[in-house]
Amino acid sequence: MLFRIDALSRQPIFEQVAASVRRQLSEGELAVGDRLPPAKEVAGALQVNLHTILRAYQLLRDEGLVDLRRGRGAVVVGTNPTALAGLRDAVHALVSAAAAAGMPQAEVIRLIKEEST
Amino acid sequence: MTTTSTDRRSRKGMGRWALTVGGFAVASVAIGTVLLASRWSQIPAIVATHWGPGGGVDATMSRSSFVLTTALLLLGLTAFFGLIARNLPSDGRRLLAATASGTTALIAVLTYGTVLTQAGLSDPYKAVISARVIVAAVVLVVVTATALWRLNPLPPPAVRAPGANLSTDARTTDTALGERLAWVGRAAPAGWAMGILGIIFAAATAASWVAGGWTAVIPLAAGALTVVMLSARVVINDNGIRVASAGIPWLRVPLDEVRGASGSSINPFVDFGGFGMRYGRSKRGFVTRKGEALLLEQADGTKTYVSINHADQAAAVVNTLLRRRPRD
Numbered sequence: 001m002l003f004r005i006d007a008l009s010r011q012p013i014f015e016q017v018a019a020s021v022r023r024q025l026s027e028g029e030l031a032v033g034d035r036l037p038p039a040k041e042v043a044g045a046l047q048v049n050l051h052t053i054l055r056a057y058q059l060l061r062d063e064g065l066v067d068l069r070r071g072r073g074a075v076v077v078g079t080n081p082t083a084l085a086g087l088r089d090a091v092h093a094l095v096s097a098a099a100a101a102g103m104p105q106a107e108v109i110r111l112i113k114e115e116s117t
Numbered sequence: 118m119t120t121t122s123t124d125r126r127s128r129k130g131m132g133r134w135a136l137t138v139g140g141f142a143v144a145s146v147a148i149g150t151v152l153l154a155s156r157w158s159q160i161p162a163i164v165a166t167h168w169g170p171g172g173g174v175d176a177t178m179s180r181s182s183f184v185l186t187t188a189l190l191l192l193g194l195t196a197f198f199g200l201i202a203r204n205l206p207s208d209g210r211r212l213l214a215a216t217a218s219g220t221t222a223l224i225a226v227l228t229y230g231t232v233l234t235q236a237g238l239s240d241p242y243k244a245v246i247s248a249r250v251i252v253a254a255v256v257l258v259v260v261t262a263t264a265l266w267r268l269n270p271l272p273p274p275a276v277r278a279p280g281a282n283l284s285t286d287a288r289t290t291d292t293a294l295g296e297r298l299a300w301v302g303r304a305a306p307a308g309w310a311m312g313i314l315g316i317i318f319a320a321a322t323a324a325s326w327v328a329g330g331w332t333a334v335i336p337l338a339a340g341a342l343t344v345v346m347l348s349a350r351v352v353i354n355d356n357g358i359r360v361a362s363a364g365i366p367w368l369r370v371p372l373d374e375v376r377g378a379s380g381s382s383i384n385p386f387v388d389f390g391g392f393g394m395r396y397g398r399s400k401r402g403f404v405t406r407k408g409e410a411l412l413l414e415q416a417d418g419t420k421t422y423v424s425i426n427h428a429d430q431a432a433a434v435v436n437t438l439l440r441r442r443p444r445d
Binding site for chain 1: 290292295296297298299300301302303350352353354427430434
């Protein structure tokens with residue numbers, strides 16, 4: 001399976017690793033029951049810290065895409081990126097847009113509250 | 118034109134192979150024959166040359182035809198290995214230098230040794246294989262194989278010629294500039310095949326445990342080794358392509374030695390005569406099952422295959438990494 005990270009991106013590396021997995025789920029390169037490579041292998045291949053990969057796998061578990069079991073590694077249990085994953089991307093875009101507009105964080109949060117009432 | 122230069126380049130080291138491996142075979146025959154000649158009067162006219170499963174002698178030969186047959190066998194075998202070595206990739210040829218000389222050492226010690234120990238015997242049917250000969254054979258095989266491995270170092274690798282970039286139709290993957298790519302996969306048999314292998318080795322272990330006790334260690338070790346060897350990791354990144362299992366590196370191909378990659382398909386028995394790390398005519402492969410495989414076309418003309426799923430995707434990653442570092 002293919003992992004891609006961009007050191008120049010503002011997105012944290014663990015999120016980019018998780019995004020690589022999500023992308024392959026949506027492209028059908030990964031299916032339910034497939035096992036993700038051991039985090040140690042991925043860390044070595046990408047030349048990043050092991051904990052970065054573990055954090056990415058935990059993120060995918062929290063999104064309900066993989067199941068993490070001691071000894072069995074990360075197994076794909078869902079193929080469609082959940083609403084949570086979509087939300088993360090939207091938040092990322094929002095934060096970038098706010099930064100570009102020079103809007104302080106408190107103001108952004110006020111806007112979100114205003115929107116949801 | 119291209120094929121000629123490729124062939125010549127891939128045969129680099131063959132002269133050294135012939136000199137060292139051939140030289141060892143000639144020396145073995147010479148030493149064995151001289152040792153026999155020095156005790157010729159004590160050697161029986163008819164010597165025992167083969168022992169049956171019960172330990173009894175079941176074949177004999179006159180001592181002079183023994184000298185001739187053994188010399189022909191050792192030299193003929195080496196010539197045969199030499200013909201195979203000519204067409205192997207350089208790492209396979211190096212491995213064959215060690216195994217061919219190891220085989221020569223084994224046969225030479227066992228044949229000349231068992232006949233030399235018959236000196237003074239009147240009845241060849243009373244000859245026994247001495248444990249000292251077997252120990253000497255094992256020691257000499259290890260020493261010889263190690264020495265010939267060292268005497269046949271790998272020639273400097275052939276790298277992609279400057280300007281020799283990928284053909285424009287080679288499949289690549291879309292990437293942003295500066296993006297780091299890594300492909301991680303497994304070269305392993307299908308789950309069911311691995312299951313059958315496991316059952317066979319478990320049954321063999323159980324059977325020999327019941328029958329003899331400690332010999333159960335042999336099928337157990339063989340099974341563990343097979344399972345470890347046949348479940349390898351494949352990593353493709355800026356360092357090239359690496360196939361390894363449990364810390365044992367089977368294959369490493371730096372990107373500069375690759376001309377291009379593609380998704381291919383292999384049949385283990387037809388193309389490679391079996392499974393594991395295999396060598397053939399200008400090709401080699403890490404073969405774990407029938408079907409999809411990544412094909413790397415190397416600058417020296419060697420084709421390297423690796424059994425993996427999603428071979429097209431892996432090939433696209435290799436081609437993308439290659440395109441990013443044009444050599445001109």
